[in-house]
Structures are given as C-alpha cells and as structure tokens.
Amino acid sequence: MKIGMNAKLILALSVIILFSCSVTGYLSYRTHLQLFEEEVSGQYAKANEQAMANLELRIQEIYRISNYIVFNSVIEKVVQKLMTRSDDLFDNYVEHEELQSLLRQVKLDEPYIQSVYFYDLNGVNYYYGHIDETIGRLDDAVFADVKRNVEQSNGQLIWMRKALANPLRQGETNDYIIASRWMKKNKSLETYGLLVMVIDDRLFAKTLLDLTKGADSNVFLYEQRNELLYADNVSAPLPELPEGAGPVFVRREGPHSFLYAVNRSPQSQFTLVGRTSLASFHSKSKILLDISLYSGIGAILISGALIALFSGRLLRPMKDLVKAMRRMREGDFDVRVRPRSRDELAFLGESFNAMADNVSSLIREVYERQLSEREAELKAIQAQLNPHFLYNTLNGLYWKLYVQNDMETANLVSALSGLLKYSLERVDKHTVLREELRQIRHYLDIQDAFMENRFHAEIEAGDDVLDCKMPRLLLQPIVENAFVHAFRDRTSGKRLTISAERRDGLLRIVTTDNGSGMEPDQIDHILSAASDEERMPIGLRSVIRRIELLYGKPYGLEIESVPGGGTTITLRLPYDPVSDQHTA
The missing domain is CATH 3.30.565.10 (Histidine kinase-like ATPase, C-terminal domain)
Known part of the structure; x- marks a missing residue:
C-alpha cells in the first residue's frame, strides 16, 4: 500500500502536534501533581502530628491512673489483705467492696477502661472489676503472655492488643487494648503483684477520627516495642515502612499511590502511621492532561484540512520529479525535469538533471571497464598455464628417469615436482x-x-x-x-x-x-x-x-x-x- 505525500505530511504533522501537546500536558500534569502533593503532604503531616499530640495526652492519662493505683497506699493494703486472707469469704467481700469504691474514681476519670485485674506474683487473680460485663476473667494463655512481656520491662506500663472471650456469648471474642505493669510497695519498692487494665479501642479511635475521613485512609498505632496496638481497619494490610523513610513520603502500591505520615512520640515511644490514597487527587490533576490531548486532536483536524486544500500546488514540482525518477528506473536515461520555481524543489530538479547526466557517463565508463577486465582475465588465465606446464614437464621427466633406472635423479625431480605442485x-x-x-x-x-x-x-x-x-x-x-x-x-x-x-x-x-x-x-x-x-x-x-x-x-x-x-x-x-x- 503506497501512501501519498499529502497523507505523509498530515501524518507527520499530526504526530508532531500530538507529541507536543502530550509532552506539554504531561509536564503540566506532573508539575501540578507535585505541587499538590507537597501541599497535601504538609497538611497531612500536621494533622498526623496533632493527632499524635492528642494521643499522647490520652496515653499520659492512662499512665496517671496506673500510678494512682500502683502507688496508692490504701489500695496496696487492701490488695495485700486479699492476698493473705483469701479463704475468709466475708473479709474478701469487704475488701472487694472497698476496692470498688477506691476504683470508682478511675471509671469517672477514664470511662474507656473496661476492667481492672490484680494478680499476685504466682498468677492468682484476687480482684477484677466488671466495669464492662462483656469481659470476663483473663484466660491462662492471655495472662501468660501479659506476664512474659511485663517481666521484660523495667516497671513501665506495657501495652498490647489481645482478643478476649465474651462471657455473655459463647465462642465470641472481642479485641481490646491491655495495659499492665508491676505493683510495688511504696516504702521498699518491692514487687508484690501485677496490675492489668483492659481498655476499649475507642480510647484511640475518637482521637484518630480526622485521619480516617478520606477514602482509602487508614491509621496504625504501634506501641513502644513496635507491635501493632490499634488500627482503624484490622483487615487492612500492615504497611512496611522502608528504612530511612522520612516523616512524610509517597509510595505506589498496586495501581494507586498512597501518602504516608509517620510520627513517633519521644515520651511514650508510640509510633503513629497515617495512610491516605492519592487516587482522587490524581484524577483531578489528570484533567489538565486530558485538555492538552483534546487540544492536540483538534489541532490535527484543522491542520489536516489546511494541508489537503493547499498541498496540490505546493507539491506539483515534487510529483514531476517522482515521474522523472520512475522513467529513469525503467531505463530512460535521457529524461530531464523542467524547474517550475526557484525554491528547494527547483534545486532538487536541477540536481536530478545533473545526476542523470552523470549516470549516463558512468554507464559508458562501466561498459568500457568491463571490456578491459575481461581482457585482463584472459591474460591471467594464460599466465597460470605456464607453472602447470612446468609441473607436467617435470612429472614426465621423472617417469623417463625412472624407466632408465636413474633413481637418484628421478627422486630429485619428484621432490622438485611435489614442491612445485604444493606451492601452486x-x-x-x-x-x-x-x-x-x-x-x-x-x-x-x-x-x-x-x-x-x-x-x-x-x-x-x-x-x-x-x-x-x-x-x-x-x-x-x-x-x-x-x-x-x-x-x-x-x-x-x-x-x-x-x-x-x-x-x-x-x-x-x-x-x-x-x-x-x-x-x-x-x-x-x-x-x-x-x-x-x-x-x-x-x-x-x-x-x-x-x-x-x-x-x-x-x-x-x-x-x-x-x-x-x-x-x-x-x-x-x-x-x-x-x-x-x-x-x-
């Protein structure tokens, strides 16, 4: 399929226009996207920082309540009485009621604390407050894990996330946050028990609500050991933070890009990771790219119409040149082109005429050279006959000497003949x-x-x-x-x-x-x-x-x-x- 010059011009111009518009639109799109991402990143980082500051206040409040319980001398005496007179039911009841009244203030100060447990060093539970009836006693596996983590600490509050059984519904579990620490005597600082507090997720959910308003937005809170403590969506995949990543960075995950904000509290050593999708931002910025592409398509249509209207007169000298070249290809070396203008196409026509003259001259020279080469080839063949004639002569001489029994001379001639043949x-x-x-x-x-x-x-x-x-x-x-x-x-x-x-x-x-x-x-x-x-x-x-x-x-x-x-x-x-x- 042959494509005419008009079509080629339209195609070439279309490619140029489309490429220029695409590059311009893409650069505008990328510039706008970069500026927009920088602005959104700054705002998201500030929101993450503010949320971390609010979380720090809630965490410090839990620390304050745990200090109130651990260092309260009255609570210490009551708990130690429970540990020493565990067989006296009436005394136990009295001590429990006294603890209930002492811990009532805890419920008022922090309503998200669902239950409080006191254990001795052997793991015997002497008290648990049913602030939330859906939480029962801790099973052995949960308590063993809590105690193991507390034993690795230096007395500070240890946070973790655990699934606890619901005593009201058989086989059902709910996720809760557990904060635990050793209980020490006020005077001797001797460890005598273990405090375990069960806290509702809402302690963090309300504070982090602003970071999860956007589509595909998630928050992840890690405790001081970098274990997940809270996530707004437990089914969301946990982010893998690259080493050396800054407080704010963008990473592509699958077909979408996500903006990450990471903030670590120097007091509690908690880490808050916020993630939000940039898909909606990208779709808005892509409008600039679409406008550039549509503009390019419109320019192509207009340019194609103009080329179709004016290309006939502009390309007539080119058509004459093409016809002359076809005639020369068919063997007519006398064809010439008559220039119609004084532009570059006229120069091409004059160059074609000069080339036609040179081709005619070269054809004559090549014909004469071929005749000379054939004559030289005949002479070279004649020159090759002389050594072969000498070899055949020596071979005949050998057999003559051999018949005459002159073996010494015959062998000498044979050696010379073989050497000559080898060299040929x-x-x-x-x-x-x-x-x-x-x-x-x-x-x-x-x-x-x-x-x-x-x-x-x-x-x-x-x-x-x-x-x-x-x-x-x-x-x-x-x-x-x-x-x-x-x-x-x-x-x-x-x-x-x-x-x-x-x-x-x-x-x-x-x-x-x-x-x-x-x-x-x-x-x-x-x-x-x-x-x-x-x-x-x-x-x-x-x-x-x-x-x-x-x-x-x-x-x-x-x-x-x-x-x-x-x-x-x-x-x-x-x-x-x-x-x-x-x-x-």
Missing part, C-alpha cells in the same frame, strides 16, 4: 603439519643434492600433532632462511633440527640451526619489518604477518639467537587437530 595451491587453503613436513623433506632433498658441503637435518613430531591444521607454506621460508643466511659462512658441521609438540594448549614448532646467528638489532629488524632490502626479513615477516592476520594473539613467532651460536625460531599456532585426514 592457494595460500589461504589450510593443510596439516604432516603434509607441511613432507614438503620440507622435499626441500631438504633438493638442498642436499646441490650443496657441496653436507648438512645434517632432523625432523621430530609426535603423532598427536601430525594431523593439526596449519597455514600452507609456513615453514618453508624459515628453513630457506637457514640455508641462505645461517649456513652462508659455514663450510662443515651444518645442523638443522625441526621439532613439533603440543604445549600449554598450543602447537609449538621449533626450528634450530647452528649457523652464524643474528645480532639483536637484526632480530628487531625482522620482527618490526623495518627493512625490506633482503630476502630473509621479507620471508620471515610474511610468516609473522600471516599468523597475525589469521589468528592474532597469543599466537606468533619468536626468535632467539646468539651471534656465532645459532638461531632458534619458535612458531606458536592453535592446536586444531582434524579427525579424518587423508595424507599422501
């Missing part, structure tokens, strides 16, 4: 070490036939390296270098050793001669290719260069030499054996 193969075609060493033996046979002074050559290679792949004609320049340069001034005792082995995961081929050796600057000359005047550095440098191009580091060539003491050349190649290699 493509250099980039890999061989194996076995074949490379066989051609080195051919070369040594030829040198042995022509040299007046005999030499001794040894070739050693284990079976595990003979079938390793390696580049073709890599050893011949090294061996030739020994005869041309190392043995040049030596008349007798010439010795050449070639060994191959696997070491450190590499194929190492070492060539050692006892020739004239080299100076250190000559070695640097060869390794750096600083001189190309002699054959020796050219041959060795070609070996070094081929290894660099084919393998790179850590593979390469090393030269160790002592002037007058011989030379050792080590090749480091990849150890790459072949599994099925047929060799001659």
